Amino acid sequence: MGTSLDIKIKRANKVYHAGEILSGVVVLSSKDSVQHQGVSLTMEGTVNLQLSAKSVGVFEAFYNSVKPIQIINSTIEMVKPGKFPSGKTEIPFEFPLHVKGNKVLYETYHGVFVNIQYTLRCDMRRSLLAKDLTKTCEFIVHSAPQRGKLTPSPVDFTITPETLQNVKERALLPKFLIRGHLNSTNCTITQPLTGELVVEHSDAAIRSIELQLVRVETCGCAEGYARDATEIQNIQIADGDVCRGLSVPIHMVFPRLFTCPTLETTNFKVEFEVNIVVLLHADHLITENFPLKLCRM
């Protein structure tokens, strides 16, 4: 008891880019001296794909997951078998972030059906009597900033009962006119999504206006592909019956880890969309969808 292993990555935000050197220390602390059969450090990066139950059925979803794609995997031997003295021992390490062949270091992304994750694992092997010690630690990879300038692509929109699709009985809808614009649907991931929205007119009182950020994940496999849209977050921008004719700001910060630059590969795709959702009294729900293109500048 009392022996613990910890990995400390040098950068506080744990963010690294391809070609950089990942450095840090492994910290071993123990009251007594520790006998061991060697300490190794493994760096691993994988893309996990999962087929949604909706596309392939519940059981298959569990059994038939697509094989993970390995992006990077390397191990170094840090310490040869021997003995650590009691107290705290710090072992520094450096790992160059290089990929083999034509593989690309995708950006870290935590999704539902697609997961791109990078980990460092430290293993200390020990004799038969003592359990091996393992510690894993996630680090984050950001893809290199794109070259060139991002061209803004502003979108103006007008929502009225007439512009809506999927309406069962248009006559029952109260009258309203909502105007607005998004400053750009091409977004830098570090900058918020911005824009404005004006309720020019509405017969029914407004209950809430929300921005729904949606991920669209596509997994390709032998049988075809599965495409699923799920919500990442929902941000309310108006609460209650807002003042008519006064612009309400659209502002949403892209959450870290849960978003990444829009990604398209042979095996899978990660895309993002935003819905503007207007809830009227009497439970009318109006949604306007805007595909986004995220990139890192």
Add this chain to the structure above:
Amino acid sequence: MFAATADPAAIAAATESSRKKRDTDDSSIVGSDFEPWANKRGEILARYTTTEKLSINLFMGSEKGRAGTATSAMSEKVRTRLEELDDFEEGSQKELLNLTQQDYVNRIEELNQSLKDAWASDQKVKALKIVIQCSKLLSDTSVIQFYPSKFVLITDILDTFGKLVYERILSMCVGNRSTLPDHFSPENVNDTAKETCLNWFFKIASIRELIPRFYVEASILKCNKFLSKTGISECLPRLTCMIRGIGDPLVSVYARAYLCRVGMEVAPHLKESLNKNFFDFLLTFKQIHGDAVQNQLVLQGVELPSYLPLYSPAMDWIFQCISYHAPEVLLTEMMERCKKLGNNALLLNSVMSAFRAEFVATRCMDFIGMIKECDESGFPKHLLFRSLGLNLALADPPESDRLQILNEAWKVITKLKNPQDYINCAEVWVEYTCKHFTKREVNTVLADVIKHMTPDRAFEDSYPQLQSIIKKVIAHFHDFSVLFSVEKFLPFLDMFQKESVRVEVCKYIMEAFIKHQQEPTKDPVILNALLHICKTMHDSVNALTLEDEKRTLAHLINGFIKMVSFGRDFEQQLSFYVESRSMFCNLEPVLVHLIHSVNRLAMETRKVMKGNHSRKTAAFVRACVAYCFITIPSLVGIFTRLNLYLHSGQVALANQCLSQADAFFKAAISLIPEVPKMINIDGKMRPSESFLLEFLCNFFSTLLIVPDHPEHGVLFLVRELLNVIQDYTWEDNSDDKIRIYTCVLHLLSAMSQETYLYHIDKVDSNDSLYGGDSKFLAENNKLCETVMAQILEHLKTLVKDEALKRQSLLGLSFFNSILAHGDLRNNKLNQLSVNLWHLAQRHGCADTRTMVKTLEYIKKQSKQPGMNHLTELALRLPLQTRT
């Protein structure tokens, strides 16, 4: 010292730079002239209350749709299910219904505490959840009358949270370098601290609901300092815009107030956002009269006149922030903008409460015009006049407008039907009236107040306001003859019918009188009024009155009595004291003061007559003496009585009232047996003997000059006193009796002198009465012998081990007395003193140094002419050897 040596140029430079420094500080720190939020807090809590039931709905589970939990790829259903389980585990979804206001306040306080606890135990996520849930309560406008107070309570929690986060991050910066300077720049902040800070902002940015997201982000606005220099200046306008999304106008105006509050605290130099908040507010102003609000009011059964004032605290605050150190131009512009909006009463009220008083006062007539023509739309006009009055109490309007202002305002005020509305308004305007006008106008105002408050005993509900009116009037009228000539002043006092309040008011008046009255007075108007007031105070004293209260009242009444003087009309003065005695008989300190005053009066008379009383003055002085004599027995304090008897006796003696003086002394003597063993001094029981000893010594020195009564025997007072002392039950282990006897010996020795040490003018003491008559001396000697026998008797009883020390001390003190007062040429006395000397040394208890000194003294004295006999005595006094 520094200034004296430094050259002037350097000083100039130093002051210049310090001023510059202050100027720069000014922009980033709010000065003390800015009324802080803390002042407003209590006021709001006290004013916006409810008797309706409240509810708190807290849902502490992890929020749906928040990007926080999905880390691994599992099916949506499984995840939702797990989240639900989490919720149940936390068991923290609760809805508390039917809370009274106090319960509600307690609950919020508990939440505040659990926030601190969660933070202290490193549960940052839980802390954030608490804060989010609390700020969510601010979107709930049910029981709308309570909303302002709710805002106060919940923003307290937000402030706590903001402070905790800021301090936590600051402490992370401190880690490597010792401390961070006050005005640190983001470059000095280390990566870990920055990352933590960034994390907070990301977490908050993902809060689903608008109102909690706004409040929580605003609460940690200050943390932007860690990330970038421009962070705050970018954040404030964004948050300002964000408020536009809040539909309910009341909720939104309070959100603006909170943002202004945080903004003023963190970056007061960023004025633009403050102004933007104001202009945005004006844009949404029409919503107040919109359907959504109206429907809500109908639902809650709240009338517009009670709804609109709910905006005031928030608006006042916003306006105050904007107008702080704002240029006139801006204020004028704001006023114009308000005017354009239909000259609304609500806005006008906030303008008046928040803008600089000087600004309002100089435009007072404009404001009155605006108030008159403004569309009331539910906001009560009396509140407007109240706000205006508050400004005029602080700043003066132009001289020429003053009377017109009062007339215009009072015309409206006097028409108010509801006594509460009326008094709230009138209270404020009294200040203005007192400040700028004469007693005539004040009288009119007071009369009007009386007229309004008397029907249905409306005054009973408005004591605080009425008290405040009295205070204001007193503060401006220091001349009490003017004050009491205000006809309606006393009738006004009659409205205070609850005794405790009335006494309070009387106390103010008396305090003011004592403070401001410079000259003694005999003005009958003042006397009558103040006697009436003092009587009211005195009559409030009963068995339950606290000692402290009695002391205060007595102090005030004494202060009044002290200031009454009829000059040379002593008889008038005495009859005033007589009247006072009958009025204030329940307050002992007042009676004591009266007795002293009368004694002083007698002595004054003596002074005026240069000691030769005429028949008339003699009679007057006897009247004074009689006053004292009959007053003293009504006192309770035994030593007070004893000392006053002695004192009055001395005064009587000085005024040649011999039989009266005798009466006083006899009374004192007959009182002595009643002195209890223990007396109460400042609430503690203490033995009385030392006080008695002190008194008796004082008494003896007076007795020396008291001539014997022709019909009584020689030294009858002394004898009587000795009998009393003899019979008094002394403390068992005390030598006080013997000390007193020693003093009696001194007295007797002084009495046997041919001429006494001191005399009273025009009083023949025993020395001239008896002229050293041998019979008198013999009587005196007999007394001495008796007393000495008593002393020796006592010395003999002190033979027990522990008493030996006392015996030695007493023996020596007796020896000293004989040495000082006795004639040692007398052999018997000489022998006695030698015996005493031996007694003092016998058991080795004597202090050798004292003995040596005493002996040296004797030897020195013996060198004086006529003191040869002491040489012989000295030889007979051996010093005990140390062995």
